[in-house]
Amino acid sequence: MNLQQELSHQVKEAVKKIYQKELDSVEFQATRKEFVGDITVVVFPMLRVVKGNPVQIGEAIGDYLVEHVEDVKACNVVKGFLNIEINDSFYINFFNQIKELSKYGFETSKEGDKAVMVEYSSPNTNKPLHLGHIRNNLLGYSVAEILKASGKKVYKTQIINDRGIHICKSMLAWKRFGNGETPESTGLKGDKLVGNYYVKFDQEYKKDIAKLMSEGVSEDDAKKQAPIFIEAQNMLRKWEAGDEETVALWEKMNGWVYDGFDITYKNLGVDFDCLYYESNTYLLGKEFIDQGLKTGVFYKKDDGSVWCDLTNEGLDEKLVLRADGTAVYITQDIGTAIQRIKDYPDVGGMVYTVGNEQDYHFKVLFLILKKLGFDWAKNLYHLSYGMVDLPTGKMKSREGTVVDADDxxxxxxxxxxxxxxxxxxxxxxxxxxxxxxxxxxxxxxxxxxxxxxxxxxxxxxxxxxxxxxxxxxxxxxxxxxxxxxxxxxxxxxxxxxxxxxxxxxxxxxxxxxxxxxxxxxxxxxxxxxxxxxxxxxxxxxxxxxxxxxxxxxxxxxxxxxxxxxxxxxxxxxxxxxxxxxxxxxxxxxxxxx
Structure with a gap:
């Protein structure tokens, strides 16, 4: 029992013996610098239980503490605040009891306790890590270390976004304009090289759009009809179909990026216990949509799309499966969360380190998982954080105006x-x-x-x-x-x-x-x-x-x-x-x- 717990117990005892009343709790605060004392009991909340003058109540409790608590040296009352002086011997005894300074303050996890999985970083493999990723990584890593120090077993993880149209944009630009260059031939980190081609794609895409618009095509249609964009879409379809040449290029360029990320993580001083890849998880979740349809968690519209009605919880209806049977992000996140518990059965909760633009997404995700009956869903937490700005303004990856983490x-x-x-x-x-x-x-x-x-x-x-x-x-x-x-x-x-x-x-x-x-x-x-x-x-x-x-x-x-x-x-x-x-x-x- 620490000092505050001991004082709380004794204050309750004082009220019980002096006033024959039961206090549920005792409110403490640090003693203000201008007053004598080490810790202060706030008397005012007690007036709900004990009727009377707060100064007199404070003095009566103070007299009781001086008489009954060895570590209490003296008390004084200022208005409704009972300031308590603690004997020097208490602090000296505390000091002498500190053992193993390097572990002071740190608890160790107990056998059988549930673990926590902390997700952070989770980058796209089409560009280097930037300042926004730095805040994400630092927050996630630090929260994992703090949870560990508080006595919890922790797994650090990330899900790497290694598939999708954005990846194909870098791949296509390299294929068209790269002339076979590699990190070794250029001296660039692999993530920087690939990021350069993401910027190159955007430059060429804008040229295609401008050309189409000069021929009378509307801007919206030009964005959809741009030849380089259509080619990137075709490349994504080839990847999803398992085309050997496309998959080989994808593996090569992602490999360059992973090597680059590893250097940045090492320089930043963060690490991970396990990795998940979107290319492995993007098909997860569908089976649980089927289960949810049977139990009434989801419903199917006439066009065949599947939805979850969250309007009773103050949210909207959420699409979980398109009419053509393909998954959306929430479907994948449902499946990934469940897969993690299968992979690590001792995990009883998860922390997602993701920017605040995804606040709504995580409210929906956590609620759906609860509706699906997963008990651990009540222990999910979105570590939401704000953006990082620079004096020069916002950053845009595709335009090459980001602040590179390594730089x-x-x-x-x-x-x-x-x-x-x-x-x-x-x-x-x-x-x-x-x-x-x-x-x-x-x-x-x-x-x-x-x-x-x-x-x-x-x-x-x-x-x-x-x-x-x-x-x-x-x-x-x-x-x-x-x-x-x-x-x-x-x-x-x-x-x-x-x-x-x-x-x-x-x-x-x-x-x-x-x-x-x-x-x-x-x-x-x-x-x-x-x-x-x-x-x-x-x-x-x-x-x-x-x-x-x-x-x-x-x-x-x-x-x-x-x-x-x-x-x-x-x-x-x-x-x-x-x-x-x-x-x-x-x-x-x-x-x-």
Missing amino acids: LIVEMANTAETISQELGKLDGYNNDEKQDLYNTIGLGALKYFILKVDPKKRILFDPKESIDFQGNTGPFIQYTYARIQSILRKAEDIDTSASIENMVLHEKEKELLKQVQLFPETIQLAADNFSPAIIANYVYDLVKEFNSFYQNVSILGANSDVEKVFRVQLSKTVSQVIKNGFLLLGIQVPERM
Whole structure:
């Protein structure tokens, strides 16, 4: 039982003994800086149960806590707020009980618990990953790591969109204009080479449209009649029919793209436990449509198309099978979800990391799966996120105006180099060490800038703003971590193995310990809300608290050996919590800066 749970129990006991009333819950908040106390009980909600003056009620409960709870030192009441002071011994005991710093805050999954599958990335194989994919990957990976740290077994997955007309556009353009070039012959990553031909298709398509319109064809008809578009449609039909030459070209060009993606994922620091491919899953789901027709989940219209009526749930009617018997995306998603549970029977829920333009799609998907009777459907979650904009505006893949993920990673390292050199922070580093550090700072800045924002919010991303050694940024936190490592190197000859007993804490030490103590429950809160922003902002608050401690309290120049040992231990603990928190965000911390 933690302190808040113990206090909640004792407050309920106090109300029961003093007023003969039962409280369902107790509301806590952090004590405001201008008042004396470590934690505050809000008295006002109790007035629904206990009638009387909130100040008098607070004082009566406070007197009870001082008498009955060993860790409570004193209480004071300000209006309807009961501020509770906690004995230093409580925080020192907590500190002495922390074992295995590298695992502090992390829970392990229990035998028999259901796993969670987290889907993210899920790119198309006709272009490189871009800035939007970066937010998707960082969110999905971080949420998977947070869920794992909260005590859940996690599988990371993606479904690769490796089929469809968009893939055929790149294939056709390469076949027409590529002259047999390859990633090896051009020196380009495979995903970039294929992406260039996606852009080339669009350029030629526009030429065909313009030509037809000059001959008097309407724009809508010209888009449908453009020779290059008709040829791409024919190529898709050949692929679906299993034409050997088309399938061989598809396999070759997709292979180039996968090699390119692997490099980007490695540079970004994300990974996957299993992969699904749309070319294998696009026919899934049809059998469950048949089952749903028999049970009344779906109905068939006169033209033979199959629909699900969701109007009673405030949604529309949803097409699940076309009149010609072909599947739509929702059909495929139904089948893929069910297939995943077959492949991984221990999975009891799934998280889909997909942009907010698909909010409605996932409401429909989850509701249909529930109607089909799958119990695990209640544990499906759409990790919906807003778009990432740049100061220059929106991105368009087919026009070649996207911000390429690889280019952005390089740009972040270059920006880190420029700012680091201006600040003169890298004396004594050789060139390789400098480059590693630039990469660590640049990538850390990018990840932190994106992950500190609530996933649902849209982001305006400015690379230069993200790399700042002051304020709520990744480099500021990395710099604080490196500063602590410098202190620890200077304290290497100090024996810090002993436990600390009977020590009076400085106010700044106590505040820092209170923040450290919050880390395990912060992980659980972030997992419950699928929000890396909760971890990011916790780490920033911890770093601010440490810097205040550092400025107000001498660590290595402490008045006594006991104080010096404790402050070195405390600094070491704080640095590990920073490292643990950043680990959940996929961010590295440098030992020196």
